[in-house]
Amino acid sequence: xxxxxxxxxxxxxxxxxxxxxxxxxxxxxxxxxxxxxxxxxxxxxxxxxxxxxxxxxxxxxxxxxxxxxxxxxxxxxxxxxxxxxxxxxxxxxxxxxxxxxxxxxxxxxxxxxxxxxxxx
Numbered sequence: 001x002x003x004x005x006x007x008x009x010x011x012x013x014x015x016x017x018x019x020x021x022x023x024x025x026x027x028x029x030x031x032x033x034x035x036x037x038x039x040x041x042x043x044x045x046x047x048x049x050x051x052x053x054x055x056x057x058x059x060x061x062x063x064x065x066x067x068x069x070x071x072x073x074x075x076x077x078x079x080x081x082x083x084x085x086x087x088x089x090x091x092x093x094x095x096x097x098x099x100x101x102x103x104x105x106x107x108x109x110x111x112x113x114x115x116x117x118x119x120x
Contacts, residue, residue, distance in 0.1 A: 019052060030062035032115050065114045072106035073099070 005012040026034070034054075037045040048054040077083040080098065088095045 021055060024059065026058055027062045027066060029065035029110070029115060030058040032111070033061045034058055036115055061114055065110050068110050068114065069103070069106045072109060073102045076102040076105060 004015045006015055007013075037048070045054070048057050077099065080102075083095065083098055
């Protein structure tokens with residue numbers, strides 16, 4: 001691979017470009033991971049950026065986070081035993097409260113583990 005340079009004043013700067021990517025949007029977990037890397041893990045952020053692996057990393061974290069949140073919500077609802085279609089039909093507010101509680105618990109776990117890299 002041959003690198004070309006452009007002269008700016010007394011300096012020669014490399015002409016670096018990133019490969020074109022599909023027009024995909026990151027979900028909230030990918031954006032949170034990006035923000036975390038920029039603010040707290042700048043060396044890792046720079047390394048991934050220079051190796052053109054940043055967006056692959058962010059998309060994998062996005063997908064893994066979303067899958068884990070969905071799995072945890074379903075498991076918490078299954079383990080509860082009171083979340084049924086009958087409850088949903090008879091007492092919708094209670095059903096929504098419980099499901100929102102499970103979603104918040106699952107997101108908290110995923111944020112600590114996958115986004116911020118902490119173990120629980």
